[in-house]
Amino acid sequence: MSKHRVSRRQFLNYTLTGVGGFMAAGMLMPMVRFAVDPVLKGEDAGDFIATPLKIADITNEPQKVNFSFTQKDAWYESEETGTAWVFKNEGGEIVALSPVCKHLGCVVDWNTDKKNPNMFFCPCHYGLYEKDGMNVKGTPPLAPLDVYPTKEKDGFLYVGKAEPRKGA
Amino acid sequence: MRWVAADVEMYQKAAEYVDTAIVPLLPVSFGDDMKQNASMAEFIGILTTQLEKQFKGRIFLFPDFVYIKGHEASIKALKEWENTLLDKQFKHVFYVTSDSSWRQQEKELTGNLLWLPSLSLEHMQEQQKVSIVEDQVKQLLSLFTEKWQED
Numbered sequence: 001m002s003k004h005r006v007s008r009r010q011f012l013n014y015t016l017t018g019v020g021g022f023m024a025a026g027m028l029m030p031m032v033r034f035a036v037d038p039v040l041k042g043e044d045a046g047d048f049i050a051t052p053l054k055i056a057d058i059t060n061e062p063q064k065v066n067f068s069f070t071q072k073d074a075w076y077e078s079e080e081t082g083t084a085w086v087f088k089n090e091g092g093e094i095v096a097l098s099p100v101c102k103h104l105g106c107v108v109d110w111n112t113d114k115k116n117p118n119m120f121f122c123p124c125h126y127g128l129y130e131k132d133g134m135n136v137k138g139t140p141p142l143a144p145l146d147v148y149p150t151k152e153k154d155g156f157l158y159v160g161k162a163e164p165r166k167g168a
Numbered sequence: 169m170r171w172v173a174a175d176v177e178m179y180q181k182a183a184e185y186v187d188t189a190i191v192p193l194l195p196v197s198f199g200d201d202m203k204q205n206a207s208m209a210e211f212i213g214i215l216t217t218q219l220e221k222q223f224k225g226r227i228f229l230f231p232d233f234v235y236i237k238g239h240e241a242s243i244k245a246l247k248e249w250e251n252t253l254l255d256k257q258f259k260h261v262f263y264v265t266s267d268s269s270w271r272q273q274e275k276e277l278t279g280n281l282l283w284l285p286s287l288s289l290e291h292m293q294e295q296q297k298v299s300i301v302e303d304q305v306k307q308l309l310s311l312f313t314e315k316w317q318e319d
Contacts, residue, residue: 106223106224124224124225
């Protein structure tokens with residue numbers, strides 16, 4: 001090992017540049033971050049809410065999925081549970097239907113009425129909907145079930161805000 | 169439907185579809201059972217809210233019927249409630265309570281008494297709470313649909 005003598009002047013130079021460098025970096029780093037912030041922002045799901053259902057698990061048979069989200073009602077914030085009936089239609093597209101009956105707001109169930117198999121059934125006033133959510137004429141509901149926009153992220157299903165459709 | 173302005177408006181438009189009333193019966197006391205009564209109120213409150221969510225279009229969840237525990241006048245007051253509800257085309261009246269003293273007075277009432285032993289939800293995990301209440305609600309749901317199918 002060579003014996004390299006460091007003079008007092010050199011030592012002070014090194015230390016000052018080092019400390020100065022750190023200070024400059026400390027100031028510049030946040031500035032740079034602010035400047036490139038839009039790039040750093042991760043892609044979030046927007047108003048879409050994550051559900052515990054894997055895309056791979058979706059079948060042709062409607063299945064019930066619960067998901068939770070926070071709802072703010074003036075000064076009162078609460079954890080709400082939402083539900084969706086999810087299945088794949090003939091075209092292989094994912095369909096997520098809202099379970100809220102369009103008649104008076106009860107919760108509909110899949111395939112629970114023995115007289116009308118493979119339909120959505122409302123226990124309150126015996127409303128019926130086809131599998132695709134279309135209301136059956138002659139039963140109380142006047143509009144088809146609302147549909148959630150869906151999205152896939154990391155293999156899981158995300159749903160947006162339920163939207164109404166035109167009725168039969 | 170609940171006792172809020174928006175729901176009442178809906179009720180007034182569709183009153184002929186709403187034939188079932190739920191009245192929670194909640195005792196208040198200041199003795200040793202004060203805390204127990206409070207947890208009853210909590211439990212019954214959560215349970216009836218969930219019930220109402222499922223059957224929003226046919227059930228009207230009325231404000232709690234609150235009374236001083238052990239007070240004889242409460243049955244009289246409740247009967248008055250009952251008569252008013254039956255007059256107002258509610259065919260089915262259900263009382264939901266954890267107070268066992270109502271079981272002796274059940275015969276005097278026309279409505280159905282749903283007595284549920286109170287569960288203390290105080291020390292439970294969120295998940296556990298939800299699944300327990302869901303179970304209870306599920307059992308009650310079938311009770312309601314059966315009652316409706318009778319007529």
